[in-house]
Amino acid sequence: MNLPFRPSPNGNDRGCTDQQTLKQRGQHEVFCGLTSIVWLHRKIENAFFLVVGSRTCAHLIQSAAGVMIFAEPRFGTAIIDERDLAGLADIDDELDSVVGRLLERRPDIELLFLVGSCPSEVIKLDLKRAAQRLSKLHMPKVRVLNYSGSGIETTFTQGEDACLSALAAEGQTETQNASDHLVVVGALADIVEDQFRRLFSEMGIDNVTFLPAKKANAPLIIGSKTKYLLAQPFLGDTARVLEDRGAKRITAPFPLGAEGTTAWLKAAAQSFGVSEEKFESATAAGHRRALIAMEAHRDALQGKRIFFFPDSQLEVPLARFVSEELGMRLVEVGTPYLHRAHLSEDLARLPAGTLLSEGQDVERQLDRCRAEDPDLVVCGLGLANPLEAEGMTTKWSIELVFTPIQGYDQAGDLARLFSRPLDRRTRLGGLLCN
Ligand code: SF4
Secondary structure, three states: OOOOOOOOOOOOOOOOOOOOOEEEEEOOOOOOOOHHHHHHHHHHHOOOEEEOOOOOHHHHHHHHOOOHHHHHHHHEEEEHHHHHHOOOOOHHHHHHHHHHHHHHHHHOOOOEEEEOOOHHHOOOOHHHHHHHHHHHHHHHOEEEEEEOOOOOOOOOOHHHHHHHHHHHHOOEEEOOOOOOEEEEEOOOOOHHHHHHHHHHOOOOOOEEEEEEEEEOOOOOEEOOEEEEEEEOOHHHHHHHHHHHHEEEEEOOOOOOOHHHHHHHHHHHHHHHHOOOHHHHHHHHHHHHHHHHHHHHHHHHHHOOOOEOOOOOOOOOHHHHHHOHHHHHHHHEEEEEOOOOOOHHHHHHOOOOHHHHHHHHOOOHHHHHOOOOOHOOOOOOOOHHHHHOHHHOOOOOOOHHHHHOOOOHHHHHHHHHHHHHHHHHHHHHHHHHOO
């Protein structure tokens, strides 16, 4: 078996740690934070996401989530209409009445999020006050929280950050005799959460909670004994709330592929004093499985040139994965925001000299992309079809957020997400030639 990975960087080789970024400020193409409801509503059982917004917001969620009309979805939109905008109706009364009817019809709801939007922010609707008022009315059966999913100057993964910040802010405070415990922060598919929980348990780390939890009312305890490990790279606000409450971040790269997952788990193991032998015995089999699952994709992707447009904020960890573990060459790694502290370990593993860009000026970036003519372009939905029409091969970045990609047993699937578009392009080329 081929195991040609570059060694992890040592103190003399810190990859892109101090690399200057190309800052771009211009027209950009992004989805708004409401999009994150698509995966959050599937993750948190007994929660409901009530968007307070326009028909546009309702269309976005409905079409992105694709729930059938006869299903009982865990999201909906309270539509702000002309009467509300004209001040002819008392919007607080309207909202209370919508929430009352919803909770009467859906007794399964234990946690209700009021999700702000561009329209609710434009009319300065105070959803924080509304959430406090409605919480008083419906506690203890239903907790009501609020956060913003507005699309003004945001990217779609910031919706998750805002949601988790709201949960972190109202988690319980540790008691005085609390012992060290681990909080894994970032929405993970249930299957991935179960795998990580098992691995932590095999290492002897049993006091683990996940934020968000599967159950809406699962306790979240935060304080100075909390060590948190980010599972997603776009959670700057959530991290700030946790640290304000005394929690400490465990520095790690993100758990993608064989090497990323091992380094992520190892950072937790070291923080909790797990012995080297115990760590090896818990992780060796998974690491090996991941290498085997990625092997065929590595052969297909080795040496191929890849260009990341800024979209999901997963770009830097993904670039680390494809370059370090699949041997791809990075043409440009664009990201909406570059959080150097949270991404430090991934940046250190990028090849020195990689072009990193932050923000977007879409026309200029398209020019750079066309000039470089990469083998694969990772970009948002809005750019993918036009670029395909120009003959480029693309991968939708949003698919990398919707799909379970973290951990050893997803490493092969993650590699396939990059090899499949190239394979498809080759087959199409063959068909056209015949
Ligand atoms: S929140 Fe703003 S950007 Fe998002 S769908 Fe509603 S109006 Fe559009």
